[in-house]
Amino acid sequence: MVEDVHWFVGIDWATQNHRVCLLDAEGRRVGEREFVHGGAGLTELRDWLLEKTKAAPGRIAVAIEMPHGPVVEMLLEHGFTVFAINPKQLDRFRDRFTVAGAKDDSRDALVLGDSLRTDRKAFRQLATDDPTVIELREWSRLMDELLQERTRLANRLRQQLWRYYPQAAELTDDVADDWFLALWQKVPTPAAAAKVSEKAIARILKEHRIRRLDATTVLQTLRKAALFVAPGTREAACVHIRSLVARMHLINQQIKEAGAALDGLCDSLAAQDEENSSGQSHEQCDVAILRSWPGIGRIVLATLLTEAAQPLQARDYHALRALAGVAPVTRQSGKQRFVIRRLACNKRLQTAVHHWSRVAIQRDAAARRRYDALRQRGHGHARALRGVADRLLSALCATLTHRTLYEADQRSAQTVATP
Structure with a gap:
């Protein structure tokens, strides 16, 4: 003690x-x-x-x-x-x-x-974390690193396409997707696009299950008037892109592996929690409760379980809101009083809670009403999302305390009753 x-x-x-x-x-x-x-x-x-x-x-x-x-x-x-x-x-x-x-x-x-x-x-x-939580934390942080690296490589690829092949980038917003990389390898230049057959393009789209585009549309886009570039520019850009493509294929594969690992470890934690509940089927595990909330997906779930493990276990709402950066900071001296945003927080948890509240206002009526009320009071978008996140964390701690899943009707009633 x-x-x-x-x-x-x-x-x-x-x-x-x-x-x-x-x-x-x-x-x-x-x-x-x-x-x-x-x-x-x-x-x-x-x-x-x-x-x-x-x-x-x-x-x-x-x-x-x-x-x-x-x-x-x-x-x-x-x-x-x-x-x-x-x-x-x-x-x-x-x-x-x-x-x-x-x-x-x-x-x-x-x-x-x-x-x-x-x-x-x-x-x-401090306390010793569960071995599964330690492994889950590493996979969660690795997933963040992979996604950031993927974004960097995609931006570099788009910049190279802008040099000589801008019409290719019109096909998708995600130039790092595997189907687009396979398409570029098949038609790396406008000259190649002019010679390729529609059947070859259709085969690539079919292999990657792309239904929003057909081969005719793809070829029409790729065969738009090409840019006039200096001799050697296309070759130089292709050399650069070829290096990026190899790395992006690897990154995409590692992201899939990380996603599968996150799901498997979360399922393992859920199974452990069910075993610890002494066979009482009416009690819900923390993982199941978190998954029941709109806006909490694979990445947000893993981040909450790893970056806020102790506050979640203690059902400590005040520690959780401070750690997530949604608790405001008040500075008062004499007649002056300022309320500012909290900057001292866990950045990964802050990002996860931000995305949770962003998706929640799209899927949860109560969260949307809270967001609209804050906007009507003159708050900006980011400030309103922090207000929504604060309310979500409070309700989450309540559901964890009572071991109940999220229910939209109860959530709405609670939100309305809260001043």
Whole structure:
């Protein structure tokens, strides 16, 4: 238990060496050492703490800036009580020890340990995540990276087409799609488009199940008047695009694999939750509840489960809205009072909640009414979406607390009744 803690440790972590300061309950410095990052070094850190304190790991509280990583995982795995703090907050605590702004590793370790002793409420206690959640978090972040890389490559491809073949880009808004890449490989230039048969184009469209376009329309578009370009321009652009196409095929395949992994891991979490419900079929798991909400798809679901795991488990609406960046920040001094947007938040969770509210106003009547009411009060689109997101998070925590799925009628009634 946290109340049984009698030893306080501050760790100023680094890439190669970690500075550790050990304090007793009165704030006296018992010891200070530096440990090399690695299996042997972290094991030595654990043994040193246990030897110096002669106490059980649960009675030793550790403060660190980094809320994850091998140091945190090692300490949690061996039963230590670990707390994290934002570096900006730590900077404020540092002013207690020096007004001159001095800073070094030893001082930071001391500040961490002593601040945890005196201001424990400013720290966030960490817990070991479920192994499935850890894997799901990695796939979720990998999916974001892949989508961003796909967008970058698509923009470069469109720019090269603009140089010599702009009519090809008129066929689709997504030039990174596999069918368009296959089409370009078949007809990479206007000259090739003039010679290709309609049957060959129809075969590509059929293989990729493209029904919104037919071969005749595709050929008519590709055979529009070509640009006049300098000799060598087409060849140079084709060289560049050929390199992009190979990478985009790989990216598209990896995105499919990541999507399948996200679905499989979410299903695994749902199965675990059903097993933990002791066979009570009337209780719904968190994954099923989240999936029942309009606007929560594969990516948003994975982001909520991984980036907001602890607030969701605690049904902590206030922590969730602050972490997602929808809770406003009030600054008041004397007669002046400002309410501004929260910038200190989890950016991935902020993006996911933004897209959730964006889709929700299209599919949920209550969310749409909330959005329209905020717009009528003079709020901009982004501000109105944050207001919708705030209301959605509140209702989500209520459904998680009561273990009930989303129901449109109940949601509408709740929204109307809420001031």
